[in-house]
Amino acid sequence: MTQNSCQTDILIAGGGIAGLTLAAILGRAGIDVSVIDNFPPEPLKDTKPSARTIALMQGSVNIIKAAGVWDQCKDFSAALKAMRITDHDIDIEFDAFEIGQEEFGFNVPNSILRATLYEQVQSLPSVTTYIPNALEDYKIEDNHVIAELKNGEIITARLLVGADGRNSSVRKISNIKCREIKYKQHAITCVINHSNSHDNISTEFHYPSGPLALVPLPGNQSSIVWVETPERAEELLALKESTFIETLQTQTNGLLGGIMLETKAQSWPLGSIRAKTLTAPRMALIAEAAHVMSPITAQGLNLSLRDVAALAEVIADCLRLGLDPGTKTILKNYESRRRIDITTRVFGVDGMNRIVSNDIPALQKLRQSGFKTLDRIPPLKKIAMQHGLAPQIDESRLAAGKPL
Amino acid sequence: MSSTVQKSEIEHFSKDAPLWWDESGPFAPLHRLNPVRLDYIKTQICSHFDRDPKDFNALEGLNILDIGCGGGLVCEPMARMGANISGIDADGVAIEVASDHAKQSGLEINYQATTAEEMGGTYDIVLALEIVEHVSSIEDFVASCAKLVKPGGLIIFSTLNRTPKSFALGIVAAEYILRWVPRGTHSWQKFVKPSELAKVARQNGLKPGDITGLIYNPLKNGFTLSKTDIDVNYLMSAKKIQEKP
Numbered sequence: 001m002t003q004n005s006c007q008t009d010i011l012i013a014g015g016g017i018a019g020l021t022l023a024a025i026l027g028r029a030g031i032d033v034s035v036i037d038n039f040p041p042e043p044l045k046d047t048k049p050s051a052r053t054i055a056l057m058q059g060s061v062n063i064i065k066a067a068g069v070w071d072q073c074k075d076f077s078a079a080l081k082a083m084r085i086t087d088h089d090i091d092i093e094f095d096a097f098e099i100g101q102e103e104f105g106f107n108v109p110n111s112i113l114r115a116t117l118y119e120q121v122q123s124l125p126s127v128t129t130y131i132p133n134a135l136e137d138y139k140i141e142d143n144h145v146i147a148e149l150k151n152g153e154i155i156t157a158r159l160l161v162g163a164d165g166r167n168s169s170v171r172k173i174s175n176i177k178c179r180e181i182k183y184k185q186h187a188i189t190c191v192i193n194h195s196n197s198h199d200n201i202s203t204e205f206h207y208p209s210g211p212l213a214l215v216p217l218p219g220n221q222s223s224i225v226w227v228e229t230p231e232r233a234e235e236l237l238a239l240k241e242s243t244f245i246e247t248l249q250t251q252t253n254g255l256l257g258g259i260m261l262e263t264k265a266q267s268w269p270l271g272s273i274r275a276k277t278l279t280a281p282r283m284a285l286i287a288e289a290a291h292v293m294s295p296i297t298a299q300g301l302n303l304s305l306r307d308v309a310a311l312a313e314v315i316a317d318c319l320r321l322g323l324d325p326g327t328k329t330i331l332k333n334y335e336s337r338r339r340i341d342i343t344t345r346v347f348g349v350d351g352m353n354r355i356v357s358n359d360i361p362a363l364q365k366l367r368q369s370g371f372k373t374l375d376r377i378p379p380l381k382k383i384a385m386q387h388g389l390a391p392q393i394d395e396s397r398l399a400a401g402k403p404l
Numbered sequence: 405m406s407s408t409v410q411k412s413e414i415e416h417f418s419k420d421a422p423l424w425w426d427e428s429g430p431f432a433p434l435h436r437l438n439p440v441r442l443d444y445i446k447t448q449i450c451s452h453f454d455r456d457p458k459d460f461n462a463l464e465g466l467n468i469l470d471i472g473c474g475g476g477l478v479c480e481p482m483a484r485m486g487a488n489i490s491g492i493d494a495d496g497v498a499i500e501v502a503s504d505h506a507k508q509s510g511l512e513i514n515y516q517a518t519t520a521e522e523m524g525g526t527y528d529i530v531l532a533l534e535i536v537e538h539v540s541s542i543e544d545f546v547a548s549c550a551k552l553v554k555p556g557g558l559i560i561f562s563t564l565n566r567t568p569k570s571f572a573l574g575i576v577a578a579e580y581i582l583r584w585v586p587r588g589t590h591s592w593q594k595f596v597k598p599s600e601l602a603k604v605a606r607q608n609g610l611k612p613g614d615i616t617g618l619i620y621n622p623l624k625n626g627f628t629l630s631k632t633d634i635d636v637n638y639l640m641s642a643k644k645i646q647e648k649p
Contacts, residue, residue, distance in 0.1 A: 030460065142508040319460055321442040322481030324509070328427040329435050336624075 008034040008128065010315060010325065011147055011157035013135045013170050017054075017110065018287030018304045019163030020117035024067035025312045027124035029404050031319060034155060036130040036147075041115045044072070050111035051189045051263040053223040054301045055080060055202070055215060057105040059399035063305045066312075066398045069116040077108040078216040080202050086253075087206035103200070107215045107223065109191075130155075135169055138283075143324060145282045159326040160283045161311065166273055168289035174280035182271040183294065185210050186233035188226040190265040191217065192248075195257035198222055203255060212251055221262060224248070227294075233267045270294050274342070278335045282326035286311055291342050303345050309398040310337045316404050337395070407519050408539040408548070409494040416588060417474070421497040424475020425505055433578070434477055434534070437618065440627045441533065441639065442481050444616060445560055448641045449529060452558045461486035469527040469552055471520050472535035476502035476513065483511045490514040492523055520548040529558045536563040536601065537594050543604055550608035553644040559610060562618070562639040566595035569635040573620070598638060610642040 010026060012019045015037030023035045041047065056064060056077075064070045081103045083094045096104045121127050134150040138160060145160045162170030171178070198216040205212045210227025217223055226248075228236065236244060245259050273292040278285050287304035314334045318325045398404060423429035450457040453466065464486035473479050473491030475498055482489040483506075493499050496517040506513045516523070520532075521544075530553045532545075539545040553559050564574050571592045578590075602612040617634035618627055627637075 143505075318439070319484075320458065320462075321439055321446060322484035323439060323442065324480075327435075329439065 005146070005154035005156050006034070006128070008032050008155060008157045009319070010034070010159050010161060011145065011155055012036070012161045012163050013147075014162070014164035014168075014287075014289065015118070015121075015129070015131055016163065016165060016287070017114050017117065017301065018308050019161070020114065020121055021063065021067045021305060022161065022163065022286065022308045022312055023127050024069065024117055024120045024124065025063075025308070025398070025404060026315060027121060027127035028066075028068055029316060030126050031315065032126050034128040034130060034157070035121065036133050036135055036149065038132050038134055040131045041111070041118045044112070044115040044119055047111050047115040049076060049109035049191060049217065049221075049262075051191050051223065051266055052110045053107050053191075053215060053217065054110055054113065055105055055107045056305075057302050058101065059309075059396070060302045060305045061106060062401040063309045063398050064113070065401070066309075066404065067117060067120065069113070069120050072116040073108050073113055074106070076112040076218065077106040078198075078218050079103040079200050080105050080107055080216060081200040082202075084201055084203040085206065086203065093201070107202070107217055109217070109223075135164070135173075138170070138173055140281050143326065145326065157326075158282070158324055159315070162283060162285040162289040163287055164289055166288045166292045168285065170283065171275060171285055171289050174283055176280060176285070177276045178273050179276065180271060180273045182269065184229060185227050185270045185294075186230045186267045187270055188224070188228060188233055188236060188265050188267045190224050191262040192222055192224060192256070193260045193262050194220050194222060195259075196220075196255070198256060203252075205252060207251075214252060214256065222256065224265075226251070227270065230269065237265055237267055278338060278342075279331040281328070282331075284311055284331055284334055290338075291345075293345065299345055303342065306341060306396060306399060307338055309396045310334060312404060313397055407494075407521050408541050408545040409519050410538065410540045413538045414495050418495045418497045421475065421495060421501050424477070424498060424501050431475070431477075434474075436625070437627050437637075438477055438481075440618060440629060441562060442478065444618075444629055444639050445478075445531065446485065448560060448614065449558065452641075452643070453528070463487035466528045468529045468531065469523070469525075470531045470533070471523075471549060471552075472532065472538070473502060473515070474498050476505055476515070478531060478533060479513050479515070480506060480509055480511055483513050487529075488514075490516070490527075492516050492518050492520070494519050520545060520552065523548075523552060525552065526554045527552055527557065528554055529560070531560050533560070533562045536561055536596050537590060542596060542600070543607075546601075546604045546610075547608050550605070550610050550644065553610070555644050555646045557644045558641060559605075559644065560639060560641045561601060561605075562637065563601065564590065564595045565635055565638055566592065566597050567635045570595055570637075573636050598634060598640060601640060602642075605640075605642045609645050611645055612640055612642040615640045 009032040012023055012035045015035045019035060023033045026033045081096050085092045096102060130149060136148045136150050138145055138147040144156045147155045162168050164170055200216050202215045209229050212226045214222045249259060275285055275290045278290050286307040293300045311334050315325050318330045420430040424431055427435045446457060450462055455462045462485055466487045468482050468487045468489045470479050470491045473493050476491055479489050479491040491513055499515050499517040503515045530549055532549050536542060564570050575590055575592050598615050605612050615634055616639050617630040618637035619630045619633050620627055
């Protein structure tokens with residue numbers, strides 16, 4: 001073992017929302033955790049709501065509560081009380097009351113969530129942050145992970161968590177292969193101010209090139225996720241602001257009245273990635289390091305937070321029995337808890353993306369009849385809503401609102 | 405008292421001793437079983453000594469002796485939970501492996517290559533796990549164990565029941581079909597019925613309390629505790645009776 005190395009129980013590579021949520025949940029239980037990331041977020045008081053937002057479903061809200069930051073986030077988020085889906089002549093509204101809930105969840109700007117989590121983690125005595133810094137390499141020696149950071153620092157840990165996003169270096173170092181699909185689609189995101197109230201209803205317009213979603217934020221603000229072909233997305237971003245707004249007005253049938261941009265529109269390419277396995281010796285992948293999906297059903301971060309909850313519970317249970325969290329027996333437990341959820345979501349959304357974005361007549365018919373059938377049979381609709389929106393999931397204590 | 409250790413049994417384990425910590429090696433089933441039996445042990449100790457099972461250091465300050473500790477699969481977790489732990493095993497090779505591994509893990513554990521009969525002192529808790537079925541005389545062995553428990557302290561046994569089901573699962577399935585444990589690990593005639601173990605325990609000033617079964621779920625390839633099925637593996641906890649003043 002190298003001299004002057006730091007020791008920790010759980011080393012998390014990646015201080016994004018997933019990595020920081022895990023650090024906060026474990027840190028609040030007094031578990032020794034370290035987090036490495038390239039960029040510190042701005043202090044919360046200077047943080048502006050970002051163009052990218054996340055619709056946190058009930059289980060995810062509970063997980064964010066377990067991290068201790070929900071009270072601060074709530075002021076910046078809007079309840080999602082109903083969902084409207086518009087496709088040609090069809091217009092369907094799902095109300096959260098139909099599944100016995102007041103709301104499906106809350107829409108929160110990513111920047112706010114990360115900033116509150118970062119402040120939380122900084123305040124916890126059992127959490128150490130290495131920010132800004134980066135993981136350069138790691139190896140396994142005896143029963144430890146030895147991690148080397150960019151500035152030459154060495155950290156030894158019992159378990160390494162790869163929470164370092166879609167281009168995860170932990171995943172690359174571990175030699176875990178991915179299945180990757182690139183869609184011929186880009187997503188445009190921005191935050192808008194509008195004159196009409198959104199009534200806490202999120203609206204999805206379905207077009208052959210992809211969906212356009214308006215998701216409520218507090219007051220008369222909404223976040224936009226607009227999926228288009230890469231060429232069209234480039235054209236749209238090159239437009240004068242007034243022309244861009246006009247186009248958006250047309251695409252949304254003037255639903256929200258007059259529109260002004262709060263943040264500049266950005267775009268990024270869409271695709272899905274799934275790591276072939278979630279674990280390697282003394283290493284577990286979570287969130288986008290393990291899976292990336294299309295943003296159309298707002299499932300990506302919800303799925304990631306369920307990884308966080310499962311791993312936090314597996315680690316806590318293991319440490320309570322004095323076991324080593326880096327052993328195969330423990331990692332297998334995490335992998336088996338997550339496998340079905342991830343596989344069905346990634347492939348489910350993948351399939352759904354192809355259906356809602358395709359103008360092949362047969363597929364269109366299928367999609368329309370699918371929606372119609374759902375609307376006509378209330379129990380089926382409820383199952384679909386609960387499955388897609390308020391995920392059941394499983395045995396997770398944290399998602400069910402119980403303590404770690 | 406003469407030793408209850410059987411030489412052939414020790415030689416059987418000794419040849420695999422370097423692999424105690426290999427999760428895919430000959431002791432793989434013990435690694436899979438470990439979280440479940442630790443959960444039982446911790447729950448029993450916490451309820452007996454009034455500790456909070458959610459606490460990461462729930463066993464702080466308790467003196468524990470693990471008889472037949474092997475490579476230290478139970479000693480290390482006990483040490484991490486805060487216990488002052490001693491581990492003994494008649495197999496010197498296992499004790500060496502256990503000591504080396506504890507050093508790597510940065511844990512302080514008092515390992516000794518010795519037997520229950522030769523061991524001195526008294527402990528808050530004595531563990532005799534997966535060992536009763538390997539000794540030459542259960543009466544002598546339990547008597548030696550009981551002496552090592554402080555009055556008011558706790559002893560926990562885990563072993564295999566002698567039933568047709570344990571013959572089928574414990575011997576034929578585990579040793580021959582699934583190849584979980586090396587052939588010859590167990591001999592069914594030496595398996596102990598809970599009633600027999602409880603009787604010997606009572607004769608030695610122990611008061612048997614909880615008996616819980618450990619069952620294997622082939623679909624999950626894992627073990628769970630069961631209050632009703634004690635036909636194959638089971639755990640028994642017993643309290644050492646306080647001497648009258």
